[in-house]
Amino acid sequence: MKSPNHVHGRRNPSSGLRSTPDRVPYSPAYSEASSARSSSSSSRSRVAVAAKSVAGVFVACFTPPEDKSSTNSFADSAEFKAPSVASDGSRAGTGSERRRSSSERGIYSGSNHSTHSTHGREPGSVKFTMEEIFKATRNFSPSFKIGQGGFGTVFKGRLEDGTVVAVKRAKKSVYDKHLGVEFQSEIRTLAQVEHLNLVKFYGCLEHEDERIVVVEYVPNGTLREHLDSFHGNVLDLAARLDVAIDVAHAVTYLHMYTDHPIIHRDIKSSNILLTENFRAKVADFGFARLAADSDSGATHVSTQVKGTAGYLDPEYLRTYQLTEKSDVYSFGVLLVELVTGRRPIEPKREMKERITAKWAIKKFTEGDAISILDPKLECTSANHLALEQVLELALQCLAPRRQNRPIMRRCAEILWNIRKDYREQSSSDLRSVSSFTQRSISLREE
16 A cells, blocks of 8 residues: 555556556645735735726627537436445556645646456456447437537447446537547546546547547536526535536646646636546647647647637637646636636626626625625635635636736645635634524523
8 A cells, every 4th residue: 555645656668658546644744825825905905906907808809609408417326336436555656746845746747546347457448349338328218318519419338248328429410520639639638647636548530430438427417507496405615616626636737747838728617527526627628739848938829719709718819829827827717717607708798797707806806705705605714714715716716818817826826825824714614603592592591
């Protein structure tokens, strides 16, 4: 069994993948963020100035949202009562590592990763046949359909060994070069990544006009569905902070701990899947691109703008220059979405509230943050504190110039401290309520 002090990543020589630890306890590596983070009172003036420049770029970068079918509900049949994915022991190897100091590597570089019931084969190594795919999905039965997106249709399936999977079937556009490029991009990206908070890739298939991707099935729907209470529950703020941290970890891994930095380009709530324990997994790598090669001195990749309206980095939209900071901008929009519950673009609201991030940041800088808290959440002092802190981080992520945005690892550090403060304040609130209740009981007895 590996020592808990082990934090350095090791690479499996056969796969080139770096695995990551499961849940990560609070670490001193994150304590630096407490002293580095300015207090709300001392930074309010700087926040207000920054907000004015942020607000000026919002409208230009938002266009009407794309039409996408909502995910359909799926009634589980008896055939899908398969055992849940299990994990086994860790594996480790040696090999070259990205040029990062050991102190920077922190939590992103453990050696524990889960395998799946496809007999522990490497992610992406499974070679499927159309016969297997037809059998797993009952010939792509409409009753097994669980989603619809730009790439195509997603079906729930069960492999012969009992593994429950998501089967992504591309639109039948054999002559669609654009779709083919996206398919190949997703395959290349999925094949080289492995992280607890990224959807696991099992394999793919190209057969005549069929393009199939088989990935891990994540059972609890998308983050957007839960913010909309689509499943009947309200996602409390503690769970939302956990989701934000999970996403920050996943994107940090893509930016810093793969063989070559990867830019996701489509960070959004509908691409974040939740497990039964409400842990987040980032999905959909159709727009992913390799970042600039810093060894050659390049600072960005010049490329056609891809992404989703409402989450697009305005600097990328204006210059066609893509960097990891474009993901940071999208993450800033996601943070606002998490605390307000609103979609990035709300076309049915009055004009001043249609661009959610612009509206939220304005309210925040005016000292009225509490008015934008998701009405499904309680107005407790712990929620109010976390709301202010999350919006302060969102403001940094939404800076008009990429140089002024934090890196994703810094976002994760700050969020760890926000969650720590939130838990401490929540405990204090509970003690206060308990004390008040006891006093009330004593007064009634007298």
